[in-house]
Amino acid sequence: MSLPAAFLRDAQRLIPPERRFDDPLSTLAFGTDASFYRLIPKLVLRVESEEEVITLLKLAHAERVPVTFRAAGTSLSGQAISDSVLIVLGDSWNGRDIRRGGSQIRLQPGVLGAQANAWLAPFGRKIGPDPASINACKIGGIVANNASGMCCGTAQNTYHTLAGMRLVLADGSAVDSEDAASVDAFRSSHAQLLEQLAELGRTTRANSELAAKIRHKYRLKNTTGLSLNALVDYDEPLDILTHLLVGSEGTLGFISAVTYDTVLDHPHKASALVVFPDVETCCTAVTALKSQPVSAVELLDRRSLRSVQDKPGMPAFVRELSANACALLIESRAASQSLLHEQMALIMASLAPFPVEKQVDFSTDPVVYNQLWAIRKDTFPAVGAVRQIGTTVIIEDVTFPIEHLAAGVNRLLALFEKHRYDEAILFGHALEGNLHFVFTQAFETPEQVARYSAFMDDVAQLVAVEFGGSLKAEHGTGRNMAPFVELEWGHDAYQLMWQLKRLLDPRGILNPDVVLSEDPHIHLKHLKPLPAADEIVDKCIECGFCEPVCPSKELTLSPRQRVVIWREIQAQKRAGLDASALERAFQYQGLDTCAATGLCAQRCPVGINTGDLVRKLRARTATHQGSANWLAAHFATALKGARFTLLAANGVRRVLGAPLLEKASTSLRQASGNRLPQWTAAMPQAAQPIRFTPPAADQRPRVVYLAACVSRAMGPSFSDSEQMPLIDKTRALLEKAGYQVVFPNNQDNLCCGQPFASKGYAAQADSKRRELIDALLKASRGGLDPIYCDTSPCALRLLQDGLDERLKLHDPVKFIREHLLERLEFKQQDTPVAVHITCSTQHLGESQGLIDIVQRCTSQVVIPEGIHCCGFAGDKGFTTPELNAHSLRSLKDAVQICKEGISTSRTCEIGLSQHGGIDYHGLVYLVDRVTTAKAV
Template identity: 45%
Template sequence: MSIDYQLVHQQLKQVIGEDAVTDDPVRRFAWSTDGSYFRIVPELVVTANSLEQVKQTLAVARNHQVPITFRAAGTSLSGQAVGEGILLRLGYDGFRNIDISDDHQHVTLGSAVIGADANAKLKPLDKKIGPDPATLASCMVGGIVNNNASGMCCGTTENSYKTIDSAKLLFADGTFLNTGCEESKQAFKQARPELLQTIAELTAKTQANVELSKRIKQKFEIKNTTGYSLNALIDYNDPFDVLNHLVVGSEGTFAFVEEVTYRTVEEARYKASAMAVFYNMVDAANAIPPLKIPAVAAAELLDWASIKAITGKKGMPNWLDQLPEGAAILLIECRANDDDTLAKYTKQASQAIAHIKTERPIEFSTDPSVYGKYWAMRSGLFPIIGGERPAGSSVIIEDVAFRVEDLAAGAADLTELFHKHGYPEGVIYGHAKDGNFHFIITPHFRSQADIDQFERFMADVATLVIDKYDGSMKAEHGTGRAVAPFVEMEWGVQAYELMKELKAAFDPTNLLNPGVVINDDKDIHIKDIKQAAVVDGWVDRCIECGFCEKTCPTSALNMSPRQRITTLREIARLEDSGAAAEAAELRQAAQYDVIDTCVACQLCVISCPVDNNMGMLVRKLRGPQIDSTAQKVLDFQANNFGAVNQVLSTGFDVLHGVHKITGSTVTKKLMDIGRKISSEVPYWDPSFPRGGNLPKPSTPTTGQPTVVYFAACGGRTFGPTPEDPDSTTLPDVMTTLLERAGFNVVIPNKTRQLCCGQMWESKGDYKNADMKRDELIDALAQMTNNGEYPVIIDALSCTKRTLQDSDIDFTMLDAVEFIHDQVMPKLPAKKRKSSVALHIGCTATHMNAGGMMEAIVRAYCDEIVKPEGIICCGFAGEKGLYKPEINESALRHLKTKLPSEIDEGYYANRMCEMGLTRHSGISYRHLAYLVEECTR
């Protein structure tokens, strides 16, 4: 039966809202990938922020028999978060509740809660959730549960299966169940008696089958996420307990997980790590069984190929190149809640492997600065390999599990397969204590021959892992499309038939994520493979993992860097294949999402494991889009910036006066008319500031040190907003503060004309941007008395722009640093504030200024409030004036995250402060205001 997706789209818009569903080709393609090597373009993308939206979407899907795939953060590595039909992804506003029980023994989490955010709430209580996947800073609880994700320490004892208490579930037929609520369970008995009956029958049948029960128990003695959690059928008897645990690891094929309650586990306060360097892999593997003791929390292995890959790289130990060929490393960690226990644990760990000769002495360190370097080796492996792979190649991270006694032989066999199938770059690392190996290869998928090569490799891996060692093809990454063809091979006919019966019982019409886990197509793992076309050096390293989505200010508006890169790769692929017209059409359609709305904050670099920089690429791509008319305007602005800056400042004073007389309605209409004439006219907002002014130089005082103060264009253009408590401008406050601290203040000549060039760089006009920066540096240098006087700039982004790629032979400091180092010691607080908000924005993050900013606030305030999740304001210089939707989306939660008693906030960039003020309802100003007021 063919599906009328246009009709489906219309019905979904009617029931869940027009903004919650899209059939836009650009956005559909943008959501066609997860962290795996698959690409499947859905017909529709639904963004759900409430259970009601999920219910309505399922109802429409049932009515039209449309397949539906649930997606959390999309960090999945096996292709289980992409699918045809409807892709229902968790939005950025719903399913984010975190509720901790009074005794701290349980935590209830919405499915869109990021794992690290849950742990941040639990940490002060010395608790955490059990699962600890490497993607914890990005992945969501819905994905953690559905993949039974684990990691370095949780092993097979503290994963979701072992620590889940209850869950709220929505099934394909629309029925709902809270497995932790007796009333809900009774209602479910009435609504779905056949499902409970089937579960009870399959439980009894499985337990009665001694051979099968033994097989299931054996399979879960090591890490295993291949197929369904059949251990639920032998571990539990009550159908609700069985169902509760069957859902774990079901990869969205059984039900939608709205919420889960975990039993929390202890978070040890003290840690110690040691690096055990063995002469060969056999010795390292032989050290694992003795280390499987309570004293050891983790034992991570790096094979010789891994060691070679990181040798000589930044941050890696300089003695790696001295190791003998074939060496292997175990990183061992012990954890405890007191020093004495930790010392006992480290002694036990050392003694456990004392009989095995090591290349270096095993010494445990409790110093984070020391053991942090050890773990930098482990965490650095993936970005190093991913970042250095050939452009256009993919990164595939597979994870298999062996019994610990088979580790050495298994590693040797895997290495042999790398070379046999043309993947000499292959490395092996992973959670050796649990017999879990990850391996990385970087294949090309440019031709059918490349795909055939990969198919042969995976077939040999399956034969090795399953037939030779009876291990797990998937230890912790979930089955997905990558391993679906091998589930029956690994489990056997009986167990596989049992899995098929379970799928049919939960989802009789096969609507939920069809083809994942259960799939009769033995070639599914080599179909729908995505191409990694070469785009640009700024982003070609991207592995489409999705780590960037948490920090990107436009993720909720339209796209994150991952989606932008995905789209650009498709444009490049079309161009490479000769489909120039299609490429041009896609490029034009993607202009708003990919280019226009990227704020170029570069926070993606911070969260990216392979150092992609979408912000710099977007600026580069904007350059060729500047036509001759626009270039003339930019040139005029650059060459006449003094006049332009004065007009802007005066214009905002005039606008303020017009608004005062006519009110918001008339002012908005006037602005709308003006914007039709020129795109340089901003959208009206009642929180617009007055105009600013230039700072006034000091009257010199003999014997006092002198500073050069440059007022950046934001502060001298935009003065106070209606929400600000007084009409003092930033240049006046800075001058007053510097004079009070005992400095003579000199002002650069022609300050109005000077600029760091940021406003031109953001448009891709590097010619004018660099010209303005050079002009500024020259003007400042002339004021420093041959480098004697330091230069202070009062906007973090301007300081960063001026300093980067510049050869400056005088001292230039941001106002934050100068206030922290030179002003605070001279001006103790004469009054203190009880509580204020502090924003640590994207530039502050890049410049590592957050610590200094907090120190400044602490000196004059009793409490600092830093709203969670507010990293970049999305104002992006002047972009907030012309594309206010970005700022609005980025700060949509700011007001609700501020306590009612807070009435003022601080940062160190005037444009950002305007955006923060607009969406917080309180005054945000430069930190200089706080220091000046409290030392007055």
């Protein structure tokens, strides 16, 4: 059924075409969230203001058009998908207001949870919720799902730390609980609604049996159904309304802003791992820990421990644990080191009466601490990594009353065996009786769906009926548990939820079939296929953790969406369908605009590098093998050609002037079908060839200087305040530090192979890489001398595929950190400096090293928020400049107080200079400026 013409007409007038999507590729890409459901929206609208949301809701309300709101799409129960209209948050929902020394923070719904905590960190505070997805999920989803986490419990979730809210109801009316004028206007315009809420509160509180049940249910971690506790905890109708919105999953209104009372983030922490011989002992120990100064207690059953026991860094004893072993990972935090040690002693004393099979004592050592938490964090990915292709990973989320935790664990384990989920594992936030169980499930046949249905029926009966627990503790009801809400809550409470739904959304347009559904089988419909597509990405569970670091997200596709589309293309081909239209669209959306830098792999729970898939697919269309072979064999000639082109462009600039040349370049690029690169004022001038001098016979330590091909071809731009080429500046700095600088022979013909690899010419890339390694072995006297590579992407290219162990290769950060700091005197300046941490620097593990070096150079270090990759990607800034522009769209505002920026990639610096409005240079320029040679 199509959308009403009147709604489409008015929506088109309101939302510009670049933020309106109804083509098959886009709707399929947006039809996926982190759950195991899929719905394809008829229309996707990216909104940038509350006014747009209000107008759209008024239109939807008038035309009875269902709408669903989407923030990050990391929800696990199917609450962020729609087969009608999907409203997605755009860039402009990132506002914050920090108040009262950090004790409160007001946030818009597009703010990442981790970003909110980064803003609060200088105040020693954080928001209460701490979901595992905090690096990817957004405040809108955190509030709408009443998400919690490992340390949050119930006391610090959104419901209990809510200080204020701005919301929009289904009819398009808005109210801000912190704005007296807004409240007065709303009380006037919606007096009847508020009175009905107040009356529902009064009748609920007067019903002693129902009120007691509600209070009992929320003594546990509970996100099943609507937040009925609002009716017993508050009598002011606006307070009832704002707290009803928490956990409503977009079914009662749109959350436009939220104010949190923040919580302390203690700086000192320690963790221990204690393994008990059986589940009963372990769960009894949890009861003892309930009164102790613990911030987190994570339970891991033997299955979950077994899933990670062979991972690097795991304690050896994990493999040797008994069959019924059950572990607690315990964390304690404190304001001081001395208090922390007191707490550690109290905790261990409380566990003394219990038999222990193995334990790792409390440690404040970050290495030990992180190793222990890796056990817990790797359990979910471990199941995903071993699942059969075509199955999905399901993570369920229940709560047992703490006094029944041991029985609940054992009964769940019995259900795994009954329904033959042999790979299932169990872990969870033990202090709250909150257990997660992870299993794999296929939905390809009726028998497989029936097996899942029978299992969920048994789980619902066990948790909700037998033990009086919660079927959803923190992941939200979604579609997944909507059919079981009445089973858990009973008839009266369930009907009360429907009363609230019909009061606030009388036409049922807000996220239908989520939380409340009249379809008893909604949890078995719209199940998402995960067909085989390519071994590189087949383990993808479409969680969306990769998306925040992707430069093409919101320009075209994110890594998750690339996988979704490629899976569909392959599925259509296997079914004998014509996938050519989707493939044509995917060429630009999926391949041409992918930076392929692999940052997605760092965020992926199973380490998938979607860039590897993109390079593989590019190789299929890499048809210019002859040209690639010629270029590899005549690289020095090509380098001369690049210098000549830059020289010619600069000559034209001298004649025409920069503004006219830029305008002419734009016209030529358009006329060429975007095949010609765009000239900008940040475009480099030609570099001079290296003035090679043979090594002198002196006593200075030698360093082999590997100048990247971009450094050999590209000098500073004509407008750059620094006109000394990178090679000359680097050589001067190295010599200042007392090094003798030598270059490999035949350097202009050398290349790490990255330009070939990124275009899909793997054979030529490997050939150039091997040629370079041979030259470096010779220049370094068989590895005797360290090698300095002046561009971090080239260093990464050489290191990531396994470098000859004799070679000691360093990127700029590592060499300065390990070899120059001890040889130079630093005089810190006060000028603000912007720092861009390149993708390659992140992959090399040198991000903090770069920041530390810059902090030696200046007291004011500016790291722009939300820019993880510049999108220049070697040459994408020339060939696909929209990717670079999109990735750096917020840079200029972020660095406006700076006069200079630094990086470790010459090509990245071109785009950074262009879009930041300041000159970006290599790190060596800054280090050279603030240092002198240390006296011997």
